[in-house]
């Protein structure tokens with residue numbers, strides 16, 4: 001019944017966007033559901049299926065095995081998430097008490113889709129590069145303007161997860177340019193936060209960057225025995241600027257992935273993962289290879305671990321589901337305090 005009503009709402013939206021705000025889909029919610037709305041922006045840390053599906057290649061790999069192998073919530077099948085299972089935005093949705101992570105924007109027209117608890121715009125990209133933050137926020141603005149998302153954004157939470165380092169892949173050689181780039185990237189994030197606040201989103205959670213020098217693609221050259229300190233300096237500078245620019249904003253909570261990841265990859269006390277640097281799914285081809293790749297004969301061009309739960313990293317830069325669970329477990333208290341849950 002609920003599905004039918006929501007589908008009917010959608011037919012109505014498509015026929016007459018201007019009138020569509022009269023169709024109050026919230027009325028179809030069961031009363032148990034959390035009243036939070038969650039809007040997600042950013043990169044592969046938070047994407048739950050916005051990238052195109054298709055024949056196996058580097059871009060579509062997330063729609064193919066072994067991605068999703070640990071994801072009991074989705075029949076252990078690939079769902080377009082860049083992990084063996086749930087990612088950061090899924091665990092945030094759970095913290096907010098939502099039944100499901102918000103629908104990826106690409107699927108919003110699918111039958112039975114319910115946008116009353118938010119929508120996810122995250123996909124590969126950074127603050128400046130690719131399907132970037134500004135573009136993603138524009139999409140939200142359009143949906144609000146067309147009444148597809150209710151313009152009353154009270155009790156809404158945004159996650160700004162621009163943190164996998166995509167903006168720094170082409171890192172300039174000169175110190176002055178490096179500094180300029182980091183300022184540009186952090187300015188773009190701060191600008192995105194202001195745009196969300198102007199739209200009426202009342203709480204914005206912003207990822208600080210994790211120590212990217214400890215990502216497998218940066219530790220592999222050291223046989224996974226140490227982190228790349230030069231790369232970690234990018235993280236420190238990026239986070240320093242973000243803190244300077246956002247620390248005083250009362251509607252912003254900075255999620256300190258640097259601190260939390262460091263606890264895991266550089267343990268001082270308890271060792272949380274047996275494998276902290278080696279990824280579970282590792283390409284055999286350093287240059288351009290990827291987790292999930294096959295050669296012409298259908299043989300795996302990657303190695304896959306037996307127990308992803310023992311690994312913090314899934315592939316060369318993304319945590320496993322177990323990794324995200326621990327990370328978000330550490331951030332749950334601060335998030336609940338901030339939102340007064």
Ligand SMILES: *[C@@H]1O[C@H](CO)[C@@H](O)[C@H](O)[C@H]1NC(C)=O
Nearest residue numbers: 035036151152153154155156
């Ligand atoms: C906006 O929604 C909240 C509940 O989510 C409600 O309390 C408030 O009255 C609404 N504001 C307007 C102007 O409709």
Ligand SMILES: *[C@@H]1O[C@H](CO)[C@@H](O)[C@H](O)[C@H]1NC(C)=O
Nearest residue numbers: 172177178179180181182184
């Ligand atoms: C920083 O941004 C400015 C203006 O947007 C641009 O002209 C400049 O090339 C950018 N610098 C870097 C290093 O990205």
Ligand SMILES: *[C@@H]1O[C@H](CO)[C@@H](O)[C@H](O)[C@H]1NC(C)=O
Nearest residue numbers: 220221222223224225226278
């Ligand atoms: C890399 O580490 C593995 C396991 O710790 C070890 O067997 C191998 O010999 C190391 N290789 C190099 C080149 O150090």
Ligand SMILES: *[C@@H]1O[C@H](CO)[C@@H](O)[C@H](O)[C@H]1NC(C)=O
Nearest residue numbers: 284285289293294295296301
């Ligand atoms: C598979 O990996 C090997 C290196 O181990 C590489 O030479 C080969 O080109 C790769 N095959 C494909 C189809 O990419």
